[in-house]
Amino acid sequence: MKIGEIAKKLGLSIIGDSDIEISDVATLSSAKSEHISFYHNKKYSADLEKTLASAVVIQKKHLFDNAEFTAVISDNPLDDFRRVVEIFHPVIEQKPGISEFAHIDPQAEIGENVLIEPYAVIEKSTIAIRCRIGASSVIGDNVEIGENTRIFPRVVIYPNTKIGSNVIIHSGAIIGSDGFGYSRTADGVFRKIPQIGRVIIEDNVEIGANTAIDRGALDDTIIGAGTKIDNLVQIGHNVIIGKNCAITGQVGIAGSCKLGDRVLLGGQSGLAGHLILGDDVVVFAQAGVEKSFDDGTVLLGSPARPSRETLRQWAAMAKLPEIIKKMK
Amino acid sequence: MKIGEIAKKLGLSIIGDSDIEISDVATLSSAKSEHISFYHNKKYSADLEKTLASAVVIQKKHLFDNAEFTAVISDNPLDDFRRVVEIFHPVIEQKPGISEFAHIDPQAEIGENVLIEPYAVIEKSTIAIRCRIGASSVIGDNVEIGENTRIFPRVVIYPNTKIGSNVIIHSGAIIGSDGFGYSRTADGVFRKIPQIGRVIIEDNVEIGANTAIDRGALDDTIIGAGTKIDNLVQIGHNVIIGKNCAITGQVGIAGSCKLGDRVLLGGQSGLAGHLILGDDVVVFAQAGVEKSFDDGTVLLGSPARPSRETLRQWAAMAKLPEIIKKMK
Amino acid sequence: MKIGEIAKKLGLSIIGDSDIEISDVATLSSAKSEHISFYHNKKYSADLEKTLASAVVIQKKHLFDNAEFTAVISDNPLDDFRRVVEIFHPVIEQKPGISEFAHIDPQAEIGENVLIEPYAVIEKSTIAIRCRIGASSVIGDNVEIGENTRIFPRVVIYPNTKIGSNVIIHSGAIIGSDGFGYSRTADGVFRKIPQIGRVIIEDNVEIGANTAIDRGALDDTIIGAGTKIDNLVQIGHNVIIGKNCAITGQVGIAGSCKLGDRVLLGGQSGLAGHLILGDDVVVFAQAGVEKSFDDGTVLLGSPARPSRETLRQWAAMAKLPEIIKKMK
Incomplete structure (x- = not known):
């Protein structure tokens, strides 16, 4: 051409x-x-x-x-x-068709032009038209999956999860596992709190390989439309993520955090539980966020502070050995 | 009501x-x-x-x-x-039963009232009464699993692993993979050391989605009774974890660490190899522990120090840019 | 004896x-x-x-x-x-044989003395002699696997991946998933860039449990011969890793990094995108590398600096609270 x-x-x-x-x-x-x-x-x-x-x-x-x-x-x-x-490199569409080696509950509702690969397990759930369910994936009871969503091989969707349209979920991702929720007795024994919330994934979300998203404890865990999540990310129970966020590799978001729209989280950064980050917040790689921040804040360091503040501290620290030497 | x-x-x-x-x-x-x-x-x-x-x-x-x-x-x-x-929300017990689409070694010993879902692979191993083995899980040779243990879909248990009663293992977890053990020649070539130890998981442990626990090199890797492990945690070979510990998301524990009882490790924290932490040690999120600490120490920062010490350093650092300015 | x-x-x-x-x-x-x-x-x-x-x-x-x-x-x-x-403890070789419960494309080329376990899915790919493909693993279209390579249960190899001889890949690893590549519109909407590169894994590599290696965006992601990768590691698109490197648990390498030979990366350390590290670079655990470094540099801290420099800063910081007290 x-x-x-x-x-x-x-x-x-x-x-x-x-x-x-x-x-x-x-x-x-x-x-x-x-x-x-x-x-x-x-x-x-x-x-x-x-x-x-x-x-x-x-x-x-x-x-x-x-x-x-x-x-x-x-x-x-x-x-x-x-x-x-x-x-x-136009995308070559796979031919739809349901493998005779997939295990599909007779009460599952499967739309037209769906592809289901060998050894997939589909419980009593609803799969909309043009979805592709990869080999050995497991779709639990009462799951709903919207149109044209692509689930790569070996994904697990726990029961009651709701997934939108045009979503992509890569191999090894686990959606809807139990949150880390326990009460603790006076002598330190943990007791499991039933995790009865769901995971809701809105349209146009992409989820990376081996990422884990926990179901809500009581309310739901929600991933907003258009948000992109990289590999090996951990998202705790009851986290609510806004629209068009980018969450890069190995980020950890502890339970009950609430993120605005267009939030960018750098690789290996972590958010402590119960935090609120406004729209357009940017968190640099490896930052450790332990309190809430307003719209547009750019965060750096562990503990994370507005980047200008952190850079000023780092510059001072770099000079410190020389200063101590002179003071002596 | x-x-x-x-x-x-x-x-x-x-x-x-x-x-x-x-x-x-x-x-x-x-x-x-x-x-x-x-x-x-x-x-x-x-x-x-x-x-x-x-x-x-x-x-x-x-x-x-x-x-x-x-x-x-x-x-x-x-x-x-x-x-x-x-x-x-009482737990709705799944009906026991063994799927005709599971692959079970004729010499495997399966107790009563066990549930085995489709495409599970059970090698020559022992599964006690009332266990549930999720779809597409793989249970290797010579594995023992105690009563009423629940393994969610798509878990892999490597050979020779021993798992107690009332254990819960979430999807994607890998139990008993080889530890990262190599010798190195003078010119930097790594040679694999056979990993011949086991993983032993005691009663009432819960293990999160996509967590990996390596088998021991020679001795065993041991997870103490009642300990709860979150998602995407890495536990190296020969680690020994005490009872009723809580290990949150994305924690990494390098080989041969020994933890006491009721130790709490915050998200993304890491322990270097061969360390000993006493009972009731608390490690904050993202802390990096590179030496041993006694019972009850509360650790913060990377490198991790007793929290009072780290907080004092952080407070001083925050003042440092202003101090340097004044000194000039 | x-x-x-x-x-x-x-x-x-x-x-x-x-x-x-x-x-x-x-x-x-x-x-x-x-x-x-x-x-x-x-x-x-x-x-x-x-x-x-x-x-x-x-x-x-x-x-x-x-x-x-x-x-x-x-x-x-x-x-x-x-x-x-x-x-x-001599390695007991498993007997070769192809399970009747594996799903193998008629056009796949399978060498002699190969073991393929139940519920494995082998698309139109080439598997050389003496390979072992574990239960429930999925080998995509146009994958090539060299002699005597061992793939443990429940691994996914995306299409077009090339794997050498004597490679070991542990359970849960995902090889060739899409990189985190998007363009972004002025209003913050992400659009997926087709990821058309491959993953190439050279001979004698070992890859740990639940590790994810992304395919290249345009060029290939390459793992050099003899390199050993631990569990839960994230390797982004277009990363090129030299020979005989050791990459320990939970390391994250962002896209387009280029590493020399014999590089050692400590647990939970992270590399920002587009960096170059020379031969024999050593990165300590939890270090955060955000710029390129020459052969043999030993890096510590986040942001990572040559270890002598970082240790000097840390020593100064430890003294800082006392110094501030005296100055007052």
């Missing part, structure tokens, strides 16, 4: 030769002359200068003189490159 | 109207007039004042004048509320 | 009685007189003095006067003890 055609499909303008043939997508560093690539992160400016790609999706302000590639000008290069990837 | 009846069942006294009909349990904030709730955490004092619940299980000292609810007076509101939940 | 025979098999010399009969291996503290043990860690020097073992594999410099055991002299006691363990 010619660069000109690609740009036309995307509705973007180009600077440079529009007639070069492009056969695939690639990163700046691995691209050859038949590839289109993209630039959106300063860490790759050296790669940009040396790239062999014939076309690069790029913001106009990042274009430099004498660039040897054709620039496809974009305000959001990553998003427009996403569309380029979809042109060259 | 009338509040008076509930209180009578629990053996507790009430302050207020005993005749109101209660239909279910709820949290303070979501309760309506037909609900009974509980109060045990200061973070919810505002919810307590505004609750619509007609009854609240509460310590007498937390009761306030003009409360509109009937108080069910308890020394341990969480534990008594647990009993209330059990009244309104 | 007599100690003399064992030493002869290992090609090692002994100091002490060579005629004592040894029946098994044990740790110093649990050994009885019929056992052989080893010593390689100062933390166990008290155990060495009190051990009942009749033989100990030990470096000559650690041998003390009047030791009651026979010393088997070794430059690398852990590695030589590994060989002793293999003598007393």
